[in-house]
Amino acid sequence: MDxxxxxxxxxxxxxxxxxxxxxxxxxxxxxxxxxxxxxxSFYMLGAYFAYTLQPLTGFWLAIIxxxxxxxxxxxxxxxxxxxxxxxxxxxxxLLVTFGLSVVIAEMIKMVYGKFAVDYRVPAELNFAAFSLxxxxxxxYRLFMGGIAVVMFIAIxxxxxxxxxxxxxxxxxxxxxxVEALGHNVPMVFMGVFGIGAALAGLAGAVAGxxxxxxxxxxxxLGVMVFVVVxxxxxxxxxxxxxxxxxxxxxxxxxxxxxxxxxxxxTWIGMGGWAEEIGGLLTMRMSSLAATLxxxxxxxxxxxxxxxxxxxxx
Amino acid sequence: MKYAPLLLLVTVAVLxxxxxxxxxxxxxxxxxxxxxxxxxxxxGLLCGQAGMLSFGHAAYFGVGAFAAVHAxxxxxxxxxxxxxxxxxxxxxxxxxxxxxxxxxxxxxxGVYFAMITLALAELLHALAPHLKTVFGGExxxxxxxxxxxxxxxxxxxxxxxxxxxxxxxxxxxxYLFSKTPLGRLALGLxxxxxxxxxxxxxxxxxxxxxxxxxxxxxxxAGALQSMNIEAANYVVLESHISTAVVLNSFxxxxxxxxxxxxxxAVMTFFGHVTSDLTRxxxxxxxxIFVLVMMFLPRGLVGELVERIRNPSGEGFARxxxxxxxxxxxxxxxxxGAVFLIEFLQRVLSPEYRAGVTDGNWPDIxxxxxxxxxxxxxxxxxxxxLFGIGIALVTMVNRRVAARKEAQA
Amino acid sequence: MSxxxxxxxxxxxxxxxxxxxxxxxxxxxxxxxxxxxxxxGAGKSTLFHLCSGQFAPSEGKILLNGKNIAGLxxxxxxxxxLARSFQITNIFPGVTVFENLRLAVMRKHNLQFVFWxxxxxxxxxxxxxxxxxxxxxxxxxxxxLASQLSYSEQRSLEIGMTLASDxxxxxxxxxxxxxxxxxxxxxxxxxxxxTEGRTLLIVEHDMSVVFSLAHRISxxxxxxxxxxxxxxxxRGNARVKEAYLxxxxx
Numbered sequence: 001m002d003x004x005x006x007x008x009x010x011x012x013x014x015x016x017x018x019x020x021x022x023x024x025x026x027x028x029x030x031x032x033x034x035x036x037x038x039x040x041s042f043y044m045l046g047a048y049f050a051y052t053l054q055p056l057t058g059f060w061l062a063i064i065x066x067x068x069x070x071x072x073x074x075x076x077x078x079x080x081x082x083x084x085x086x087x088x089x090x091x092x093x094l095l096v097t098f099g100l101s102v103v104i105a106e107m108i109k110m111v112y113g114k115f116a117v118d119y120r121v122p123a124e125l126n127f128a129a130f131s132l133x134x135x136x137x138x139x140y141r142l143f144m145g146g147i148a149v150v151m152f153i154a155i156x157x158x159x160x161x162x163x164x165x166x167x168x169x170x171x172x173x174x175x176x177x178v179e180a181l182g183h184n185v186p187m188v189f190m191g192v193f194g195i196g197a198a199l200a201g202l203a204g205a206v207a208g209x210x211x212x213x214x215x216x217x218x219x220x221l222g223v224m225v226f227v228v229v230x231x232x233x234x235x236x237x238x239x240x241x242x243x244x245x246x247x248x249x250x251x252x253x254x255x256x257x258x259x260x261x262x263x264x265x266t267w268i269g270m271g272g273w274a275e276e277i278g279g280l281l282t283m284r285m286s287s288l289a290a291t292l293x294x295x296x297x298x299x300x301x302x303x304x305x306x307x308x309x310x311x312x313x
Numbered sequence: 314m315k316y317a318p319l320l321l322l323v324t325v326a327v328l329x330x331x332x333x334x335x336x337x338x339x340x341x342x343x344x345x346x347x348x349x350x351x352x353x354x355x356x357g358l359l360c361g362q363a364g365m366l367s368f369g370h371a372a373y374f375g376v377g378a379f380a381a382v383h384a385x386x387x388x389x390x391x392x393x394x395x396x397x398x399x400x401x402x403x404x405x406x407x408x409x410x411x412x413x414x415x416x417x418x419x420x421x422x423g424v425y426f427a428m429i430t431l432a433l434a435e436l437l438h439a440l441a442p443h444l445k446t447v448f449g450g451e452x453x454x455x456x457x458x459x460x461x462x463x464x465x466x467x468x469x470x471x472x473x474x475x476x477x478x479x480x481x482x483x484x485x486x487x488y489l490f491s492k493t494p495l496g497r498l499a500l501g502l503x504x505x506x507x508x509x510x511x512x513x514x515x516x517x518x519x520x521x522x523x524x525x526x527x528x529x530x531x532x533x534a535g536a537l538q539s540m541n542i543e544a545a546n547y548v549v550l551e552s553h554i555s556t557a558v559v560l561n562s563f564x565x566x567x568x569x570x571x572x573x574x575x576x577x578a579v580m581t582f583f584g585h586v587t588s589d590l591t592r593x594x595x596x597x598x599x600x601i602f603v604l605v606m607m608f609l610p611r612g613l614v615g616e617l618v619e620r621i622r623n624p625s626g627e628g629f630a631r632x633x634x635x636x637x638x639x640x641x642x643x644x645x646x647x648x649g650a651v652f653l654i655e656f657l658q659r660v661l662s663p664e665y666r667a668g669v670t671d672g673n674w675p676d677i678x679x680x681x682x683x684x685x686x687x688x689x690x691x692x693x694x695x696x697x698l699f700g701i702g703i704a705l706v707t708m709v710n711r712r713v714a715a716r717k718e719a720q721a
Numbered sequence: 722m723s724x725x726x727x728x729x730x731x732x733x734x735x736x737x738x739x740x741x742x743x744x745x746x747x748x749x750x751x752x753x754x755x756x757x758x759x760x761x762g763a764g765k766s767t768l769f770h771l772c773s774g775q776f777a778p779s780e781g782k783i784l785l786n787g788k789n790i791a792g793l794x795x796x797x798x799x800x801x802x803l804a805r806s807f808q809i810t811n812i813f814p815g816v817t818v819f820e821n822l823r824l825a826v827m828r829k830h831n832l833q834f835v836f837w838x839x840x841x842x843x844x845x846x847x848x849x850x851x852x853x854x855x856x857x858x859x860x861x862x863x864x865x866l867a868s869q870l871s872y873s874e875q876r877s878l879e880i881g882m883t884l885a886s887d888x889x890x891x892x893x894x895x896x897x898x899x900x901x902x903x904x905x906x907x908x909x910x911x912x913x914x915x916t917e918g919r920t921l922l923i924v925e926h927d928m929s930v931v932f933s934l935a936h937r938i939s940x941x942x943x944x945x946x947x948x949x950x951x952x953x954x955x956r957g958n959a960r961v962k963e964a965y966l967x968x969x970x971x
Contacts, residue, residue, distance in 0.1 A: 081603070085607055085610070088610045090423075092606065094366070096607065098368070099603040102556055102560070103599035103600055110657070110658050219552055223431060226431060226432055227432050229428065230421070230425055230429060234425070291436055294433070294436035294439070298417055301420045301421070302420075492841060493837065494827055494832040494833070494836075495834055495835055495836040498827070500815070500816050501813055501816075504816055505812065505813045507811070508811050508882075510795075511796070511811075512796075512828045512882075513800060514828060518833075519834070522834060
C-alpha cells in the first residue's frame with residue numbers, strides 16, 4: 001500500500017514536471033501555431049546552464065539565472081530565426097526548430113561531452129521529507145512538485161488577471177483577433193516564446209539535478225511531452241494537465257509492478273503457452289514502463305483521435 | 314530541363330563504372346551514399362509528395378534491416394531467398410509495419426502526425442532491447458551473404474552492384490508511382506486533404522497506404538544496409554537515423570523528385586570525407602540544415618531547378634558572376650566558422666583538458682599551424698574571416714537588389 | 722410542374738440554444754436556376770451545409786430525387802448527384818490546374834487506390850478534364866499552378882471541380898464574392914453556360930446577378946423561407962420588401 005502511495009506521489013510529481021514543459025509548448029503552439037520541436041532542448045539547456053552556474057553562484061541563484069538565460073536563447077531563436085521563416089508556413093517553422101534541436105544537442109555534446117555531467121541535488125536539500133514503513137521519501141521531489149505548482153499558479157494569474165494575459169489568451173482562441181491588434185503582435189509572440197522557453201528551462205534546471213543531466217535528456221523528455229500533447233490535445237491546457245498526470249502516474253505505477261501479460265493468460269489456462277512464446281508476453285511491467293505512455297497514446301488515437309480534451313480538427 | 318535525360322544517363326554510366334574509377338574506401342562510401350539516397354527517396358515520397366512529415370522513419374529502415382538479416386540466417390544460413398532478392402524481405406516487412414504504423418499516425422494530420430511518428434519510432438526503440446530473439450540484444454544479429462546466381466557476393470564490387478541495381482530500380486519505381494492515380498492523390502493529400510475528403514476520397518486509407526509504400530522503400534534501404542555490413546544492431550532504430558534522413562532530404566529539397574536522393578548522397582559523402590577531420594560533423598549537418606531552411610527553403614536541388622526554370626533575366630554571365638561572388642564570400646565565412654568550431658572543439662575536448670596543468674595551456678594544431686588558446690589570435694582569426702565573409706555576402710546581395718530596383 | 726429534384730421539408734437546425742434554421746421548406750425544380758437570398762446571418766450557408774451533408778438537420782427531411790439525404794456524409798451526398806462549391810476558395814494550390822481537375826474527375830471513375838496504371842494514360846479521365854477546362858475557359862492555363870491563377874480564375878476552377886462529378890444539382894455558395902464588376906459578369910456568363918441541363922441552387926449577395934440569373938428566388942430570413950417566386954414576384958412581394966429589401970433601403 002505504501003509503495004502504491006509512493007508511486008502515486010512520484011507519478012504526480014513527474015506529471016507536474018511534464019506539464020511544466022508541455023504547458024509552454026501548448027502555449028506557444030496555441031498562440032503562434034508553431035510546434036516548437038526544440039522546446040525540450042530548452043529544458044536541457046536549463047539543466048546544463050544551472051549545472052555550469054552552480055559552482056559560481058550556488059544552487060539557488062543558478063536555478064533562477066538558468067531559466068533567464070534560456071529565455072534569452074528562446075527570444076533570440078524567435079527573433080532571428082523563426083520570424084525569418086514565418087512566411088514559409090508552419091511546417092517550415094517546425095522543421096527549423098527540429099534543426100535547432102539537433103544543433104543544440106550537438107553543441108551540448110561538444111562542450112560537455114557525450115556522458116552525463118555531475119549535476120546533483122545540493123546537500124542542504126538532500127534529506128528525507130518523511131518516511132513510511134522505513135522508506136525515506138526525498139524532500140527534493142516535493143520541492144520539484146512545489147516549484148511546478150507555484151509556476152502554474154503564477155502563470156494562471158498572469159493569464160487571467162493581467163492585461164497581457166488577456167491578449168495572450170484571446171490569441172490562443174482567436175488568433176485573428178490578435179492579428180488585428182497590429183503592431184504589438186511580434187512583441188507578444190516573442191514574449192510568449194521566451195516565457196515558454198524559460199518555463200522549460202526552469203523545469204530542466206530543477207529536474208536535471210534530481211534525474212540525470214545528459215545530452216539525451218531533451219529527446220527522452222521531448223518524446224514524452226509529444227505523447228502528452230497528442231493524448232491531451234494541443235492547445236488545451238486542461239488536456240495537457242490531465243495527460244501529463246495520467247502519463248506520469250501510469251509510468252511510475254508500472255515501474256513498481258511485476259505484472260506480466262502471461263499472468264493474465266494463466267488465469268484462462270494459457271500460461272504455459274505464453275511462457276513458451278516469451279517475448280512481450282513474459283516481460284515484466286517494470287521493464288515495459290518506458291513504453292507504456294506510447295501504448296496509452298495509441299489507445300487514445302483509436303478511441304478518441306482528437307485527444308482527451310482536444311477539439312475535432 | 315531538356316538535358317535531364319542525358320544527365321541522368323551520364324550519371325548512371327558513371328555509377329556503373331565507379332568500381333574501376335575509385336578506391337575501395339570510396340566505393341564503400343558510395344554504397345552508403347546509395348543507401349542514404351534510397352532511404353531519403355522513401356522519406357521524400359511521404360514528406361515531399363504527400364506532405365506528411367515523419368520524424369520516425371528509422372523504425373522502418375531498421376525493421377527492414379533486421380528482417381533481411383533474419384532472412385539471410387533462415388534455414389540454417391541457407392537464406393529465405395537467394396541473396397539478390399533478400400531486399401524484398403526488407404521491403405515486405407517495411408510495408409506491413411508501415412501499414413500498422415500508418416494506420417495510427419494518419420489518424421491525425423500535421424504536427425500531430427509528426428509527433429506520433431516520432432513516438433512510434435521511440436516505442437520500437439524502447440521495446441527492442443527487451444526482445445532479444447528478434448533484435449539480438451547488445452550484440453545485434455549478424456549473418457553472411459551467401460553466393461547465388463553464380464555471384465559470390467563476397468567482394469565489395471558485388472555488394473556495390475547489388476546496392477546500385479536495387480537503388481536504381483526502387484528510384485525508378487518511385488518515379489512511376491508518382492505518375493499513378495494513387496501517386497497523384499498523394500499531392501492532393503499534401504495540398505488540401507480536406508478538399509480531397511470532400512471529393513469523396515478516403516483520406517485516412519490513402520494516407521495509410523502512402524505511408525506504407527514509403528515504409529516499404531525505407532525497409533528495402535534498411536535491408537541493403539544490413540546486407541552490406543552483414544549485421545544489424547538496434548542502433549539502426551535510434552533517433553539519429555530518423556534525424557539524418559529528415560536533414561538530408563530537406564537539404565536536397567523534398568519537392569523536386571531527385572532532391573532527397575541527391576541530398577542523402579551528398580551529405581553522406583561529406584560525412585565520409587570529413588569523418589577523419591572533424592568530430593562534430595552532425596553539428597555541421599544541423600547548422601547546414603538550419604541555414605538551408607532559412608535561406609534556401611526549397612533545398613539545394615530545389616533552388617537550382619527553380620533558377621534554371623525561372624532565370625533571373627540578367628543573362629548567363631551576370632548570373633554566374635553573382636553566384637561565384639556569393640559562393641566565394643560564403644566560403645570565407647564558412648571557413649571562419651569552421652575554424653572557430655573546430656578550435657573550440659579541440660579546446661573543450663577531454664584529451665586537451667587533461668593536458669592543461671597549472672594554467673599552462675599547450676598550443677593546438679589546426680590547419681597546419683599551432684595556435685595558443687589563451688591568445689586573441691585564433692579567435693580573432695576565425696571571427697574575422699567569418700565577419701568578412703558575411704560582409705561580402707551582404708554587399709553582393711545589396712548590389713543585386715540595387716540592380717533589380719534599377720531595372721524596375 | 723415536375724416533381725422537385727431537391728426538396729427541403731420542415732427542416733430545423735439548432736446549435737445548442739441557437740435556432741439557425743426553423744421550419745425551412747424549399748422545392749427546387751429540375752433544370753431551374755434557383756437563388757437563395759437573405760440578409761446576413763439569415764442562415765444561408767447553414768442551409769447549404771445541410772443540403773450538402775456538412776451538417777445533419779436537427780429535424781425534417783431533405784429529399785434528393787425523392788430520397789432522404791438528411792444526415793448522410795458529404796461524400797455520399799456527392800455520389801448521389803449533388804455537388805457544391807465553397808465560399809472560401811478550396812482548391813489544391815500547389816499543383817497545376819489540370820491536376821486539380823484530374824483529382825476531382827478521378828473520383829468519379831473510382832480511381833483511388835490504383836498504383837499500377839499511369840494517370841497520364843487514363844484516356845477517359847484526361848478527356849473529361851480537357852472538356853472541363855474548355856467549359857471553365859481555362860484551357861490555356863492548364864499547366865499553371867492553381868495558386869498563381871487570378872482570383873476569378875480560381876473561382877472558375879472551383880466551379881470546374883464542382884462539375885467534375887457530373888452532378889445533377891449544383892450548389893454554389895457566393896461564387897461572386899469579392900469580385901470586380903467585370904469578373905462578376907464573366908462568372909455569371911460562365912455559370913449560365915455550365916448549368917445548362919443541370920439544376921442550380923445559388924447563394925449570392927449581388928442582387929443584379931441574382932435577378933438576372935435566377936429563374937426563381939427564395940428569401941431566407943431568420944432561418945425561415947418567407948417567400949419563393951420568380952424575380953418579378955419577389956420584387957413585388959410585400960413581406961420580402963418589409964423584411965429584407967426594406968431593411969436594405971433603410
